[in-house]
Amino acid sequence: MASSPVKQHKFLLDESEMPTRWYNIVPDLPAPPPPPLHPGTHQPIGPEDLAGLFPMDLIAQEVSTERYIDIPEEVQEVYRLWRPSPLYRAHALEKALGTPARIYYKYEGVSPAGSHKPNTAVPQVFYNAKAGVKKLTTETGAGQWGTALAFACSLFGLECEVWQVGGSYDAKPYRRTLIETFGGTVHRSPSRLTEAGRAFPPDHTGSLGIAISEAVEVAAQREDTKYALGSVLNHVLLHQTVIGEEALLQLAKAGETDVDLVIGCTGGGSNFGGLCFPFLREKMAGRISPEIRAVEPASAPSLTRGEYRYDFGDTAGLTPLMKMHTLGHDFVPDPIHAGGLRYHGMAPLISHVYELGLMTATSVDQTACFDAAVRFARTEGIVPAPEPTHALAIQEALACKETGEEKVIVTALCGHGLLDLAAYESYLRGTMTDSGLSEEDLRTALAAVPTIS
Amino acid sequence: MASSPVKQHKFLLDESEMPTRWYNIVPDLPAPPPPPLHPGTHQPIGPEDLAGLFPMDLIAQEVSTERYIDIPEEVQEVYRLWRPSPLYRAHALEKALGTPARIYYKYEGVSPAGSHKPNTAVPQVFYNAKAGVKKLTTETGAGQWGTALAFACSLFGLECEVWQVGGSYDAKPYRRTLIETFGGTVHRSPSRLTEAGRAFPPDHTGSLGIAISEAVEVAAQREDTKYALGSVLNHVLLHQTVIGEEALLQLAKAGETDVDLVIGCTGGGSNFGGLCFPFLREKMAGRISPEIRAVEPASAPSLTRGEYRYDFGDTAGLTPLMKMHTLGHDFVPDPIHAGGLRYHGMAPLISHVYELGLMTATSVDQTACFDAAVRFARTEGIVPAPEPTHALAIQEALACKETGEEKVIVTALCGHGLLDLAAYESYLRGTMTDSGLSEEDLRTALAAVPTIS
Numbered sequence: 053m054a055s056s057p058v059k060q061h062k063f064l065l066d067e068s069e070m071p072t073r074w075y076n077i078v079p080d081l082p083a084p085p086p087p088p089l090h091p092g093t094h095q096p097i098g099p100e101d102l103a104g105l106f107p108m109d110l111i112a113q114e115v116s117t118e119r120y121i122d123i124p125e126e127v128q129e130v131y132r133l134w135r136p137s138p139l140y141r142a143h144a145l146e147k148a149l150g151t152p153a154r155i156y157y158k159y160e161g162v163s164p165a166g167s168h169k170p171n172t173a174v175p176q177v178f179y180n181a182k183a184g185v186k187k188l189t190t191e192t193g194a195g196q197w198g199t200a201l202a203f204a205c206s207l208f209g210l211e212c213e214v215w216q217v218g219g220s221y222d223a224k225p226y227r228r229t230l231i232e233t234f235g236g237t238v239h240r241s242p243s244r245l246t247e248a249g250r251a252f253p254p255d256h257t258g259s260l261g262i263a264i265s266e267a268v269e270v271a272a273q274r275e276d277t278k279y280a281l282g283s284v285l286n287h288v289l290l291h292q293t294v295i296g297e298e299a300l301l302q303l304a305k306a307g308e309t310d311v312d313l314v315i316g317c318t319g320g321g322s323n324f325g326g327l328c329f330p331f332l333r334e335k336m337a338g339r340i341s342p343e344i345r346a347v348e349p350a351s352a353p354s355l356t357r358g359e360y361r362y363d364f365g366d367t368a369g370l371t372p373l374m375k376m377h378t379l380g381h382d383f384v385p386d387p388i389h390a391g392g393l394r395y396h397g398m399a400p401l402i403s404h405v406y407e408l409g410l411m412t413a414t415s416v417d418q419t420a421c422f423d424a425a426v427r428f429a430r431t432e433g434i435v436p437a438p439e440p441t442h443a444l445a446i447q448e449a450l451a452c453k454e455t456g457e458e459k460v461i462v463t464a465l466c467g468h469g470l471l472d473l474a475a476y477e478s479y480l481r482g483t484m485t486d487s488g489l490s491e492e493d494l495r496t497a498l499a500a501v502p503t504i505s
Numbered sequence: 506m507a508s509s510p511v512k513q514h515k516f517l518l519d520e521s522e523m524p525t526r527w528y529n530i531v532p533d534l535p536a537p538p539p540p541p542l543h544p545g546t547h548q549p550i551g552p553e554d555l556a557g558l559f560p561m562d563l564i565a566q567e568v569s570t571e572r573y574i575d576i577p578e579e580v581q582e583v584y585r586l587w588r589p590s591p592l593y594r595a596h597a598l599e600k601a602l603g604t605p606a607r608i609y610y611k612y613e614g615v616s617p618a619g620s621h622k623p624n625t626a627v628p629q630v631f632y633n634a635k636a637g638v639k640k641l642t643t644e645t646g647a648g649q650w651g652t653a654l655a656f657a658c659s660l661f662g663l664e665c666e667v668w669q670v671g672g673s674y675d676a677k678p679y680r681r682t683l684i685e686t687f688g689g690t691v692h693r694s695p696s697r698l699t700e701a702g703r704a705f706p707p708d709h710t711g712s713l714g715i716a717i718s719e720a721v722e723v724a725a726q727r728e729d730t731k732y733a734l735g736s737v738l739n740h741v742l743l744h745q746t747v748i749g750e751e752a753l754l755q756l757a758k759a760g761e762t763d764v765d766l767v768i769g770c771t772g773g774g775s776n777f778g779g780l781c782f783p784f785l786r787e788k789m790a791g792r793i794s795p796e797i798r799a800v801e802p803a804s805a806p807s808l809t810r811g812e813y814r815y816d817f818g819d820t821a822g823l824t825p826l827m828k829m830h831t832l833g834h835d836f837v838p839d840p841i842h843a844g845g846l847r848y849h850g851m852a853p854l855i856s857h858v859y860e861l862g863l864m865t866a867t868s869v870d871q872t873a874c875f876d877a878a879v880r881f882a883r884t885e886g887i888v889p890a891p892e893p894t895h896a897l898a899i900q901e902a903l904a905c906k907e908t909g910e911e912k913v914i915v916t917a918l919c920g921h922g923l924l925d926l927a928a929y930e931s932y933l934r935g936t937m938t939d940s941g942l943s944e945e946d947l948r949t950a951l952a953a954v955p956t957i958s
Contacts, residue, residue, distance in 0.1 A: 058578075060520050061585040067513050125511075132514040133597065133886050144586065144660065162615070164886030166923070206883040207597065226926040233882050233929045429686050430659040433586050433617030470619070470923045473679040476686045 059143045063156075063302040065136035071297040072128065073120040074290045077329040077401070080119065080336055085404040088372040089362060094504055097372050104272055105279045107183035110176060113287040121290065123175070130174045130207055134163045135294065139302035144431040146449065153452035155445060156306065157465040158299045158327060159434065164234070167437065167467030168323050169200035169282055172291035176280045177204035186276040187211040191241070191263030194220055194391035195227025196437075196467065197282035202236025215241040215249075215266040218258030220391065227471055241266050248368070259384060260395070261367025268370060283320025284365060284374075284399045292326025299462060300330055308460050311342040316464035317442040318346040318355065318413070319392045321399030323466040331462075332410060342462075344411040346402070347442040349421075351487045352385035354378060354398045355406055355413035357494060362504040363397060373504065376403040379489075380497030386487035388418050389475035390438035396497075416442055417486040422479040425469070437467035438475050512596045516609075516755040518589035524750040525581065526573040527743045530782045530854070533572065533789055538857040541825040542815060547957055550825050557725055558732045560636035563629060566740040574743065576628070583627045583660055587616045588747065592755035597884040599902065606905035608898060609759065610918040611752045611780060612887070617687070620845075620890065620920030621776050622653035622735055625744035629733045630657035639729040640664040644694070644716030647673055647844035648680025649890075649920065650735035655689025668694040668702075668719045671711030673844065680924055694719055701821070712837060713848070714820025721823060736773025737818060737827075737852045745779025752915060753783055761913050764795040769917035770895035771799040771808065771866070772845045774852030776919040784915075785863060795915075797864040799855070800895040804940045805838035807831060807851045808859055808866035810947060815957040816850060826957065829856040832942075833950030839940035841871050842928035843891035849950075869895055870939040875932040878922070890920035891928050 078085065087096035099111045106114075113121060123131070142155040160168035180188060188210055192198030198214040205212035214236050221228060221240040228238045241263040242249035242256050248265035252258075271279035281288060303311065314331045316324040324346050334340045348355055354377045363378040365371035378397040379385075385394040398406075405411055421441035428444050429435045436444065445461045452459050469476065478484045531538065540549040552564045559567075566574060576584070595608040613621035633641060641663055645651030651667040658665035667689050674681060674693040681691045694716040695702035695709050701718035705711075724732035734741060756764065767784045769777040777799050787793045801808055807830045816831040818824035831850040832838075838847040851859075858864055874894035881897050882888045889897065898914045905912050922929065931937045 058520075059582065059585070062520060064517055064519075066517075067511075067515060129512065130597075132512075144583075170886075203883075203886055225930070229926040229930045229933065230888065230923075232933050233879060233888055233926070235883050426686060430656075430688050433623075433656055435683065435686055470683075473682040473686070477678070477682045480682065480685050 061141055061143060063139040063141070063305045065298060065301055067132050067136070069301060070128065070131065070136045071294050072123055074123060075293040075297060075330050075333065076116055076119055076121060076290055077332065079117050080333055081405070082408060085401055086375040088374050088400070089504065091364065091369065091371070091373055094373070101372070105268065107179050107185060107278060109179040109182065110287050113290055114285060124178060127175045127178050131294070136298045137162050139299055140432070141306060142432055145428060148427065148431045149446065149449050149453065151449040151453045152456060153449040153459045153461055155449055155461045155463065156303065157463045158295055159465045160295065161434065161465065161468035164203045165196055165200035166470065167196045167200070168292060168295060168326060169197050170204060171294055171326065172282065172288045172322065173200035173204040175291050177201070177208045177210055180278055181208040181210060184276070185210065185278045187213060187274070188278060188280045189213045189267040189271045190280045190282070191215050191260055191267045193217045193260050193394065195224060195231060196392060198231045198236065198238065199227065199234060200282070201280055202231045202234040206235040212236040213270065214238045215243060215263040217241055217260060217263050218256060224471070230471070246270060259367060264366045265368050265370060283322040286401055288322050289325035289329065289399060289401055292322045293329050295326040295464070296328060296330030299327060300334065303462065310340050310460065311462055312459040313345060313445065313448060313461045314342045315345045315347060315443045315445050315461065317393060317439050317466070318348050318398065318402065319395050319439065321402040323464055325399060325402055327464040328411070332405070346411060346413040348413065348415045349388055349390055349393045349442060350415045350417045351388050351489055352379065352394050353415040353489060354396065356415045357489065358398070359498055359501070360403060360407055361501050363501045365397065373502065374400045376400045377406065378501060379494065380500050382500050383497035388487065389472060390418065390442065392439040393442070419479065419484050419486050422476070422484060426479070434465070435469040435476065436465060437469040438472050440465045440467060514594055514596060516592040516594070516758045518751060518754055520585050520589070522754060523581065523584065523589050524747050525576055527576060528746040528750060528783050528786065529569055529572055529574060529743055530785065532570050533786055534858070535861060538854055539828040541827050541853070542957065544817065544822065544824070544826055547826070554825070558721065560632050560638060560731060562632040562635065563740050566743055567738060577631060580628045580631050584747070589751045590615050592752055593885070594759065595885055598881060601880065601884045602899065602902050602906065604902040604906045605909060606902040606912045606914055608902055608914045608916065609756065610916045611748055612918045613748065614887065614918065614921035617656045618649055618653035619923065620649045620653070621745060621748060621779060622650050623657060624747055624779065625735065625741045625775065626653035626657040628744050630654070630661045630663055633731055634661040634663060637729070638663065638731045640666060640727070641731060641733045642666045642720040642724045643733045643735070644668050644713055644720045646670045646713050646847070648677060648684060649845060651684045651689060651691065652680065652687060653735070654733055655684045655687040659688040665689040666723065667691045668696060668716040670694055670713055670716050671709060677924070683924070699723060712820060717819045718821050718823060736775040737850070739854055741775050742778035742782070742852060742854055745775045746782050748779040748917070749781060749783030752780060753787065756915065763793050763913065764915055765912040766798060766898065766901060766914045767795045768798045768800060768896045768898050768914065770846060770892050770919070771801050771851065771855065772848050772892065774855040776917055778852060778855055780917040781864070785858070799864060799866040801866065801868050802841055802843055802846045802895060803868045803870045804841050804942055805832065805847050806868040806942060807849065809868045810942065811851070812951055812954070813856060813860055814954050816954045818850065826955070827853045829853045830859065831954060832947065833953050835953050836950035841940065842925060843871065843895065845892045846895070872932070872937050872939050875929070875937060879932070887918070888922040888929065889918060890922040891925050893918045893920060
């Protein structure tokens with residue numbers, strides 16, 4: 053209870069300091085990433101192969117080799133509803149842990165969807181609106197991405213139609229309500245509205261793979277309708293780099309001249325790439341020297357246990373083949389609470405960066421994640437979403453307590469967990485379990501990956 | 506889609522600009538507020554009458570006539586987790602409404618509880634900790650206040666025991682989970698732990714009155730345990746004045762030299778007093794000239810339809826008698842979604858200010874509130890809690906569209922509605938109903954108010 057010197061907690065930026073360009077890491081890498089291949093011919097695809105699903109501006113960004121891409125003023129105007137997002141110094145957590153480490157967390161939970169997803173939903177909707185598109189379709193699992201896209205569509209006057217994985221639709225009705233509050237339409241997937249959906253019984257609990265197929269099928273049928281994806285692709289990671297660009301400016305305001313560790317959770321990879329790519333640029337330029345570390349769930353360990361091979365992005369095998377760390381496109385991870393990390397593959401660009409040796413990766417069990425999350429909530433006052441509980445860096449901070457090292461740690465707190473309290477309930481009641489991935493299940497799943505000569 | 510000039514959306518303050526004093530309006534009023542009376546003797550109570558429930562520092566603030574009271578550095582340190590809170594200019598909403606009005610909203614949803622409640626929970630816990638108290642008890646309805654107190658207790662190492670109204674405990678399990686995540690213990694009220702609770706069958710849906718009685722009973726029995734209240738009392742309103750003090754600084758940054766309307770919802774009165782009292786000081790000093798308006802639910806209209814009389818703060822009649830606008834202490838408002846506004850009385854200080862003619866009041870039905878709330882969410886990206894939906898000022902902004910007046914409107918957006926999505930679900934499905942208060946029910950309720958000679 054003793055009086056203490058003023059400890060600044062928030063490092064904010066004025067709206068005038070908000071980045072006006074997205075950062076494309078591709079031209080800075082020592083080798084270009086392998087191209088996506090046509091699923092039929094196994095030849096590199098061209099822009100025209102994607103034109104049925106995405107507007108040309110987004111396709112151009114997907115294949116761009118320009119280092120910086122200007123953020124349109126219309127997108128900046130919407131970003132300013134919540135951006136620049138805060139960078140916090142976790143004084144209260146540090147004090148509770150007794151660590152000499154300095155922990156900073158970049159918080160994306162201030163957005164309309166409560167996560168980083170609107171950073172890409174807004175430009176995706178903007179470019180579609182610019183191209184005259186009237187409706188966007190998408191899939192959503194837990195609902196974060198569907199929420200983000202519905203909000204962005206409401207601002208630009210587009211319709212938004214979301215196929216939500218049946219199990220989540222049934223178990224998380226409030227996520228659906230939030231999408232509808234923002235003006236979107238939600239269908240339980242598998243639905244009766246598509247061939248892909250009708251192939252399954254109506255009470256089937258569904259999967260992201262089925263929901264993607266439904267959304268793609270509807271988008272492909274209509275001239276004025278396109279499809280939007282919330283992670284994995286290059287243009288999605290590009291849009292998320294506003295996170296890291298802001299964090300670099302904010303760390304400078306905090307007086308930090310170097311960083312020891314930049315850490316983020318990885319599912320499809322957009323949160324991780326968004327924070328880390330600008331830090332990686334600075335590292336490759338020799339200005340800072342952090343370790344850049346991805347943390348994935350033990351039950352979906354694509355980077356740490358998957359193979360780096362060409363594979364499909366969806367279960368049904370409709371997408372182009374992408375070279376990525378994969379567990380096999382028909383692998384279905386156990387139903388952990390971090391729904392956003394339950395993906396069989398890793399973003400091709402992050403997979404490539406990992407192969408180049410520019411980052412590290414590790415995996416963690418979910419009960420350990422929630423141990424950390426409750427300590428975080430009781431000190432910092434923010435209940436993390438299940439996904440960023442994987443990267444709260446509490447073990448690293450405790451290690452610093454042992455060694456006395458004053459490490460500077462930057463974590464990606466990509467969303468709040470206020471719509472995920474059932475997961476906390478399970479943890480607090482002691483009913484949460486861990487689930488790994490057996491060698492046999494992994495071998496079986498990888499056997500389905502196509503062989504590309 | 507045309508390019509537009511930069512519109513600043515957020516008016517932020519540095520932590521160094523955070524107010525370091527709370528504002529006490531009492532010495533600035535043209536007449537002192539009537540004193541609380543002992544329930545037995547009907548004589549004004551002294552500090553010793555409250556010492557069983559509250560520490561002396563808080564009792565001193567309750568009766569203070571000092572204009573400013575310093576915020577302890579330990580409290581400021583915790584405030585800095587989320588304060589200064591943002592003031593937003595609602596450009597997107599204004600554009601959608603086509604209004605020339607300039608709408609600003611002071612947003613308290615960034616706090617650990619997602620509302621303004623931690624502004625007083627933190628100092629209340631601090632002063633109790635300073636006095637050697639080991640445990641705090643309280644009641645909670647929907648759960649906002651219990652959440653705030655649990656979080657504050659976790660920071661200062663106190664135990665927190667919350668009696669939650671049975672109906673809410675059953676219907677809103679996630680609020681309970683959030684309190685537990687922050688380390689609090691939650692009992693369903695009526696519980697078997699107290700005499701007050703055992704007077705009711707265990708499956709009774711409970712009331713705030715019963716829950717207060719249970720929390721007070723436990724606090725009164727133990728030397729190291731005290732009680733905390735989340736609204737109504739002078740010291741609670743005092744702590745909330747950080748909201749208005751910040752908003753005044755932020756409006757100046759926005760370049761506004763006067764304000765036409767300051768509007769907030771009122772239940773017990775702490776959100777309204779917190780925003781409005783500093784504006785009222787400026788108005789009484791002749792520096793600005795806003796109308797200051799309270800909005801209450803049509804089903805609990807204490808200011809607009811209640812009587813200004815001495816009445817009890819709780820249903821059982823255990824508290825001191827306070828002169829306030831009341832509907833009668835055993836009046837139970839209909840179960841509207843804005844649980845935080847379902848109180849039979851108004852804070853004595855706000856009642857006094859209203860009697861002095863320094864503010865106005867009106868009431869509104871809940872479906873009209875949610876009409877406004879959905880328009881707000883789809884443009885500004887924040888889903889308001891049911892309480893502040895009463896004061897979104899959309900009707901006022903539309904009136905400006907008719908008259909062409911460029912009015913400056915400041916609203917209190919005291920919390921987010923992410924844990925209240927069942928209310929939005931009801932609105933979107935068309936199952937939400939309105940409920941007023943009949944003259945007969947009002948007469949019956951007022952007949953139970955004691956007559957003080």
